[in-house]
Amino acid sequence: MSHPVDVHVGKRVRHRRWLIGMTQQQLAEQVGIKFQQIQKYETGANRISASRLWDIADALEVPVSFFFEGLKETGQGARKSDVPDDLIGDKEALDLVRSYYSIPEHQRRRLFDLARVLSDDAA
Template sequence: MKHPVDVHVGKRVRHRRWMVGMTQQQLAEKVGIKFQQIQKYETGMNRVSASRLWDIAAALSVPVSFFFEGLESKPDADTEGALPGDILADKEALELVRSYYAIPDNQRRRLFELARVLSDVA
C-alpha cells in the first residue's frame, strides 16, 4: 500500500522535474539510476531513501525540504469552487505557469492584471 507521504514526495519530484524541463531519463542519469526507478518514485510505488532524495534535490536544484512542502496544509475536503489541493499536478496548469514566466516582466505584469480583472468578473 502506498503511503501518502511517499505519494506526495513523488508528485513533488515529478512537478519539479517537469518545471525545469527535464525528462525522467535525464534525472535518472544525473542521479545514477535507471529511469524506471524515477517512475516508481514519482508514483509513490517506491519510497525514496534519504540519500537518494538528497541526490534528486541536488539534480533538480532545490532544497530537500521542497519535497515536503504542503504536507501539513492538505485540506480535509474540497469545497465547491475551491482549487484542487494539488493544482500543479495538472500538466495544463504547469504548462501555463512555465509559459507565464517566459513572458517578459512588463508584459507579464499586464497579463496578470488582465487575469485578475477577468477572474473578478467571473
C-alpha cells in the same frame, strides 16, 4: 498502498522535473539510477530515501523542503496536500505555468494583474 506523503513528494519531483524540461532519463542519469526508479518515485510506489531525495533536490536545483510544500497535519497525524491532487499532475496547468514564465517579466506582471482582476470578479 502508498503513503500520502510519498505520493505528494513524488508528484513534486515530477512537477519540478517537468517545469525545467528534464526527462526521467536525464534525472536518473544525474542521480545515478535507472529511469524506471524515477517512475516509481514519481508515482509514490517507492519511497525516496533521505540521501536520494537530497541528490534529486540537487539535480532539480531546489531545496529538499520544496518536496514537502503543500503538506499539512491532519487530526490523525496523517498528512495531505493543500493542492488538489490533479493540479500538479495536470499537463494543461503545467503548460500554463511554463508558458507564463517564458513571458518577459514586465509583461508577465501585467498578465498576473489581469488574471487576479478576472478571478476577483468571478468570486
